[in-house]
Amino acid sequence: MLNWLDEATFKIGDVTFTLDYMLGGSKRPSDVKNFTMMKATNFxxxxxxxxxxxxxxxxxxxxxxxxxxxxLDKLLRxxxxxxxxxETKPIPALDRYISENRERCKLYYGTSQADVDALERIVRDDFDGELDLVVDDASHFYELTKTSFETLFPRLKPGGTYIIEDWSxxxxxSYQDTSHSWFTQPSLANIFIDLAEELSINNSVHEVTIGREMIVITKTTAAKQGPLFQGKGRRGRDLQLL
Known part of the structure; x- marks a missing residue:
């Protein structure tokens, strides 16, 4: 599927992608002919x-x-x-792509990953209430990430996949420097403890795979699936920067 043009650039069909991963964010804007992916090749x-x-x-x-x-659109179709x-600032290249594929594609600017009402509305209106795949590459903050997971994982179809990127x-x-604006944020690695508990006591979670790049959670195909995060064990809330 990937036609590599150089070590950081590839094509899928008629669309070119350039990988430009940088801590703090790539400064390379997307172009309609060449989209920026802020990911390393191992993703x-x-x-x-x-x-x-x-x-x-x-x-x-x-x-x-x-x-x-x-x-994701070109790869999975x-x-x-x-x-x-x-963010509310438009992304012209993406806006154009979505406009050209408006019958299948939507983007909601100015919407937090922790806006439960908005997420539930999107799942209901865009997907008839059920998802196959969720990719979380948003805030990378523990509480916000957990809120998204609690809201969306139950909406995955049996056997569906939920991905949380950049947990580490x-x-x-640089993030362990006390001057960094994220220093006081709880580590996203806290989510490991939550997921470990779910895996042990809840038949909603089939498998949790932790890799350097991402956490992949697979939903069970069991007919009965319990509510999330109902256990009373240690949940790792006190895990902080080392």
């Missing part, structure tokens, strides 16, 4: 493995320059793909 294999799994309904949290949104983005930021030296 791609994880997404390539999703091909052929019949993924038809995709929701992305956080789009940055839009490259990952277009990448879903029937519908929507996304939320906290708190272990990077």
């Amino acid at each position: 791609l294999d994880k997404y390539l493995s999703l091909q052929g799994k019949g993924i038809q309904k995709v929701l992305e949290l956080g789009v940055y320059q839009g490259g990952s949104y277009v990448f 879903p029937a519908r793909i929507s996304a939320v983005e906290l 930021w708190s272990f990077e030296p």
